[in-house]
Amino acid sequence: MNSDTxxxxxxxxxxxxxxRRSLHPQRWNVRVRSTxxxxxxxxxxxxxxxxxxxxxxxxxxxHSARVAADSRAHQIIEQLHTQPPQELDASLLATxxxxxxIQILDxxxxxxxxxxxxxxxxxxxxxxPPGESAYLGNLHFGHDRDYWVAAIGTTSPNGPVxxxxxxxxxxxxxxxxxxxxLLAIGAPLVIGFASAxxxxxxxxxxxxxxxxxxxxxxxxxxxxxxxxxxxxxxxxIGDLAVTMNSMLARLEAGHLAQQRFVSDASHELRSPLATxxxxxxxxxxxxxxxxxxxxxxSLLPEARRMHALLEDLLLLARADEDSLSRIRVDVDxxxxxxxxxxxxxxxxxxxxxxTVHPIxxxxxxxxxxxxxxxxxxxxxxHARTRIALTCRRGGEGAVIEVSDDGxxxxxxDRARIFDRFVRLDTPRTRASxxxxxxxxxxxxxxxxxxxxxxxxxRAGGGAHFVVTLPIxxxxxxxxxIE
Numbered sequence: 177m178n179s180d181t182x183x184x185x186x187x188x189x190x191x192x193x194x195x196r197r198s199l200h201p202q203r204w205n206v207r208v209r210s211t212x213x214x215x216x217x218x219x220x221x222x223x224x225x226x227x228x229x230x231x232x233x234x235x236x237x238x239h240s241a242r243v244a245a246d247s248r249a250h251q252i253i254e255q256l257h258t259q260p261p262q263e264l265d266a267s268l269l270a271t272x273x274x275x276x277x278i279q280i281l282d283x284x285x286x287x288x289x290x291x292x293x294x295x296x297x298x299x300x301x302x303x304x305p306p307g308e309s310a311y312l313g314n315l316h317f318g319h320d321r322d323y324w325v326a327a328i329g330t331t332s333p334n335g336p337v338x339x340x341x342x343x344x345x346x347x348x349x350x351x352x353x354x355x356x357x358l359l360a361i362g363a364p365l366v367i368g369f370a371s372a373x374x375x376x377x378x379x380x381x382x383x384x385x386x387x388x389x390x391x392x393x394x395x396x397x398x399x400x401x402x403x404x405x406x407x408x409x410x411x412x413i414g415d416l417a418v419t420m421n422s423m424l425a426r427l428e429a430g431h432l433a434q435q436r437f438v439s440d441a442s443h444e445l446r447s448p449l450a451t452x453x454x455x456x457x458x459x460x461x462x463x464x465x466x467x468x469x470x471x472x473x474s475l476l477p478e479a480r481r482m483h484a485l486l487e488d489l490l491l492l493a494r495a496d497e498d499s500l501s502r503i504r505v506d507v508d509x510x511x512x513x514x515x516x517x518x519x520x521x522x523x524x525x526x527x528x529x530x531t532v533h534p535i536x537x538x539x540x541x542x543x544x545x546x547x548x549x550x551x552x553x554x555x556x557x558h559a560r561t562r563i564a565l566t567c568r569r570g571g572e573g574a575v576i577e578v579s580d581d582g583x584x585x586x587x588x589d590r591a592r593i594f595d596r597f598v599r600l601d602t603p604r605t606r607a608s609x610x611x612x613x614x615x616x617x618x619x620x621x622x623x624x625x626x627x628x629x630x631x632x633x634r635a636g637g638g639a640h641f642v643v644t645l646p647i648x649x650x651x652x653x654x655x656x657i658e
Contacts, residue, residue, distance in 0.1 A: 207378045214374040218367055226359045234352055241343035242324050244274040249328050249341045252278070256332040256339070261288040276323050276344030283336050303338040304329030314345065321346055384413045388420060400428035437596055441489060448478035448485075488613040491546075492596065492620065503540040509567045509574055509645075510534045512548045517565060524556050526580075530565040535574045537645045539625045547621040550614040551578040551641050558582035558639065569647065573627070576643040579634045590631045594619040618643075 204212065252268050261280045269278050269291045280289040281303050287296050299315055304327055312325040323342030330337060384407045391404045403424060406417040455474050510532040517530040537544070555563040559580035566577040585593055592598055597612040622629045627645040634640040 207375060207382060210378045211371050211375045215367055215371045218370040219363075222359075222363045222366060226356075226363065229359070230352055230356060233355060234348065237348040237351060238324065238343075238345075241274040241345075241348060242326070245324070245326060245341040245343040248275050248278065249326065249339050252280070252339050253328060253330040256280075256330055256337060258333070260332055260334045261337060264289055271344075273347055274343060275341065276321065276346070277325075277340075277342035279340040281338045281340065282334075288334075288337060299325065299342075300327050300338065300340050303327075303336070306331045306336050312340075315342070381413070385416070388413075388417055392420065392424075395424070397431060400424060400431050433596075441485075441597070445482060445485060448482040451475075451478045452482075485613070488617060491617055492613065503542075504538050505541060506536050507539050507541045507544050508534065508536050509544070509548075509576060512545055513565045513567050513576070515545075516548055516552045520552070520556065525561075526556060526559045527562045528565065529562070531568075532566070533568040535567055535569050535647065537574050537625070537647055539645070543621045543624070547618050547643070548576065548578075550618045551576075551643070554578075554614055555580040555582075555639070555641075570644065572647065573644040574647050576645070577640065579638060579640040581634070581636065581638040584633065584637055585631055585639050593631065594629070 248268065252264065255264055255268065264280075269289060271277065271291050271293070277294045277299075278289075278291040279287055279294065279299060281298050281300060282288055283303050285298050285301055285303055287298050290296060300312065304310060306329045309326065309328040312327060314322050315325040316322065322345040324345060325340060325342045327338050327340045330339060384405075388404045391402070395402045403421045404417050406421070407414045451474055513530050513532050517528050520526075520528045552563070552565065555578050559582045561581060563578065563580045566575075566579075568575050568577075594615050596616040598616070619629055622643055622645070625645050627643060629644075630642045632640040632642055
């Protein structure tokens with residue numbers, strides 16, 4: 177029984193905690209948060225506007241009542257110059273909505289004349305001499321009614337008198353109370369209307385976003401050619417739709433590139449694997465046919481080809497993960513060029529010339545060696561009789577140039593020549609086509625070293641590759657090696 181009670185208490189505490197979390201503003205959706213912000217803003221504005229309105233209205237009504245009382249006092253003073261207080265026109269002592277009380281006092285403080293309904297006791301105990309005036313503030317003229325009271329001293333045929341007038345505050349306060357009540361009734365209606373309107377408008381504004389979300393949610397990897405609808409209005413939501421379509425286009429291009437990559441890699445690996453498998457099957461059925469020639473001419477070359485291809489694929493995978501060129505040491509580009517020239521000497525039918533100016537960059541020496549070798553091997557593969565290697569300083573970078581006198585590269589193919597498994601030769605043969613990864617790897621290495629690679633036309637025909645890398649240290653005096 178106790179365990180059941182504890183379990184029920186735990187569930188109750190967990191539900192209370194979930195309710196409190198759900199009420200936290202950070203868990204509200206955009207529509208609710210926007211509505212709450214609008215309600216808060218409208219409420220604050222209404223409070224400030226209502227307070228300002230009541231204050232201005234109070235001051236305006238007070239000023240109007242006091243001006244009316246002051247005007248009546250001057251009318252009475254003007255008549256007192258010729259008539260005693262007892263003979264004043266009764267209309268001058270009458271009250272209205274603004275003037276609530278009038279008294280005329282002699283020098284002893286006795287009431288000589290008063291308005292109807294006002295007690296005969298003097299409200300002002302110290303009469304003023306002629307020509308002086310005083311504002312007495314908020315006083316009572318009997319019946320606990322508040323007045324703004326002012327007094328002015330003057331003369332009459334019977335001697336000096338003091339005219340006391342009181343502007344009625346009750347009417348002003350009644351008007352203020354009525355206005356405040358109307359504001360108290362109208363403000364919630366305005367806030368409710370504002371909240372409902374904001375909630376609806378935000379929902380209408382977010383409806384295109386919901387359509388975009390639903391459309392994107394329905395897109396699968398087999399439908400990456402789909403695009404989200406772009407609203408007619410060129411606003412932030414329209415920009416979101418355009419950006420989303422651009423992202424989908426990039427995803428589609430990446431997905432297609434991945435498919436092509438897998439297909440091309442499978443194609444490249446299939447040939448050496450088939451050769452090795454066939455040789456092993458032959459060895460299994462006819463062991464007597466296994467000899468050194470079969471191993472040297474078929475098995476080892478194909479195994480080396482497969483190993484090289486896998487190494488290239490691994491390097492490209494590292495490039496996709498942005499993990500290339502983590503090493504930064506000084507590398508002499510001129511030494512790399514001279515090493516390639518020495519490697520090709522006697523091993524190629526083409527003539528290799530090298531023009532070097534000692535220059536140094538900061539980078540990964542193995543990757544930079546791979547970069548130069550891939551460009552040189554590509555030039556050797558397509559050259560007819562001659563290739564030229566150059567390194568020099570150009571502007572703020574180190575420039576590596578590799579040119580050949582082969583057929584060259586058409587301008588329309590220069591953008592895609594650095595894609596993976598792209599070969600411009602029609603037959604995909606081992607002798608002439610390679611694996612189609614050399615230039616792609618070269619482009620990745622250049623990008624990892626924050627450089628650039630371009631293809632230009634060579635004078636007299638052929639391809640001219642130009643690589644520009646940021647310079648590490650200062651260059652040395654120039655030299656030329658034939």
